[in-house]
Amino acid sequence: MLCHWSSLLSWLNFQEILEFLNFLYALGMLLEFAAFIVLRIKKPExxxxxxxPVNTFWAIIICIPPSFLLILVMWLASMxxxxxxxxxxxxxxxxxPTFQYTKERKWLRFISPPEDLDGCHGDLHTSPPRVPDEASVSLLLEPASIKEPQDREAISEAIYKLE
Structure with missing residues (x-):
């Protein structure tokens, strides 16, 4: 699929690719502003x-200037x-809707990525370990400061615990 998109964009020059990306980004931002206002009106709770910390009227007023700038970016794009x-x-x-239809009919099977990819991604709900004194933690071990092998092992264990 990526090859299809890159072949689609290959006949555009660099400026047109930037315009294309800015156009889609501006469209996304306009949708975010609209969702921001609609959710404030329909689901304030x-x-x-x-x-x-402003009421809905001022939220709309706040969204108007950036919306005009986004529309200007879209307007200045080439044909x-x-x-x-x-x-x-x-x-x-x-x-x-086509993918939703095929998903309901089970014509295609959509596979979700595994929760944990070999431990690369930590649990999002757990907080990182606390460090009592940030000044005492070092990312690099300086060989000159470590004189005894016992100190080197203790520091290695401390760094391992922080990870």
């Missing part, structure tokens, strides 16, 4: 990690960029 961006947008609008 929804638990949020951070709440903007070729506009055609490619709208095509990709329409393709996404068509493909999403």
């Amino acid at each position: 929804l638990e949020r990690p951070y709440k903007v 070729r960029t506009l055609v490619v961006s709208v095509s990709v947008l329409l393709l996404g609008v068509i493909l999403y």
Whole structure:
């Protein structure tokens, strides 16, 4: 699939690729602003990690200037960029329900990635270990400061515990 997208973008020059990416980014930001306002109106009681401390009217006013700038970025794009961006947008609008339909009919099987990939990703719900004194922790062992093998083993164990 990546080869298809790279072949699609290969006939655009660098400036048009940047315009294409900016166009899609601006479209995403406009959708985020819309979701921000709609969720404030329809679900004000929804638990949020951070709440903007203004009422809905001022939230709308805050979103207007960046929205105009995003629309300006989209307006300044070339016609070729506009055609490619709208095509990709329409393709996404068509493909999403198509994939949902094939998923319901079990024509395709969607495989989720494993929870833990060989320990590469830690548990997101656990906090990192606390370090009592950050100044005493070193990422690099300096051979000149370690004189005895016992000290080297103790430091290695301490670093291993921090990981």
